[in-house]
Amino acid sequence: xxxxxxxxxxxxxxxxxxxxxxxxxxxxxxxxxxxxxxxxxxxxxxxxxxxxxxxxxxxxxxxxxxxxxxxxxxxxxxxxxxxxxxxxxxxxxxxxxxxxxxxxxxxxxxxxxxxxxxxxxxxxxxxxxxxxxxxxxxxxxxxxxxxxxxxxxxxxxxxxxxxxxxxxxxxxxxxxxxxxxxxxxxxxxxxxxxxxxxxxxxxxxxxxxxxxxxxxxxxxxxxxxxxxxxxxxxxxxx
Amino acid sequence: xxxxxxxxxxxxxxxxxxxxxxxxxxxxxxxxxxxxxxx
Numbered sequence: 001x002x003x004x005x006x007x008x009x010x011x012x013x014x015x016x017x018x019x020x021x022x023x024x025x026x027x028x029x030x031x032x033x034x035x036x037x038x039x040x041x042x043x044x045x046x047x048x049x050x051x052x053x054x055x056x057x058x059x060x061x062x063x064x065x066x067x068x069x070x071x072x073x074x075x076x077x078x079x080x081x082x083x084x085x086x087x088x089x090x091x092x093x094x095x096x097x098x099x100x101x102x103x104x105x106x107x108x109x110x111x112x113x114x115x116x117x118x119x120x121x122x123x124x125x126x127x128x129x130x131x132x133x134x135x136x137x138x139x140x141x142x143x144x145x146x147x148x149x150x151x152x153x154x155x156x157x158x159x160x161x162x163x164x165x166x167x168x169x170x171x172x173x174x175x176x177x178x179x180x181x182x183x184x185x186x187x188x189x190x191x192x193x194x195x196x197x198x199x200x201x202x203x204x205x206x207x208x209x210x211x212x213x214x215x216x217x218x219x220x221x222x223x224x225x226x227x228x229x230x231x232x233x234x235x236x237x238x
Numbered sequence: 239x240x241x242x243x244x245x246x247x248x249x250x251x252x253x254x255x256x257x258x259x260x261x262x263x264x265x266x267x268x269x270x271x272x273x274x275x276x277x
Contacts, residue, residue: 183257186261187257190260190264193264194264194268194271197268198271198275201268201271201272201277202277204277207272207277208265208269208271208272208277219261222257222258225250225253226250226254229250230243230246230247230250
């Protein structure tokens, strides 16, 4: 992370007071101590199946960061941490899920998991599964969304979020750009869902409400936009 | 808070009303379809 270089040598060649060096060193250690837990938690959260085990690790990392901040150490702000990691988890989950639907849809585990999920919430992942020339889901338009988002949006989003967590200016700027991509995705995807609602909801166990409850958690891009547009951009180094 | 900040905040409120309103309308359309079909 790019912390302010407060320990640089002053003009007369003497070292800055030791206490400041100690403060910076301790801040770095506290930041990395929290980040280890946050990274481990995010990786597990991003696996879908083991996600529930990632949550306590993630919360523990957040707590460590909060305590360090309270103790007066120079660590990353909680809001930046939350937005950065959650964007990575959100993009990672979506990318992994759709890559598997595109490339691994004939494996036994995904034929079971995806059609079971489809049967509950979205028949685009049930009827005629694996009958197109590419991938599993047969819902109209679904493959176009999968390809566009896997190739363009999600990798950009993850790269931007990593730089954002490192408090770099380009990460902050690109996170804004990709959050607006998120708006485009949701406006388009939900419209597609409504247009083909007859295909996608007929015969589902939980029509309409089930899909919305499942998908509403991926709405994070909207929540981050007001913060990103009002935070002081000088906080992020060039 | 200067004039620019005030404008920015107003734009963000308008944006949120638009985006959540849009989602709510789509949800409403799907609910009304569900009410008239045998899903």
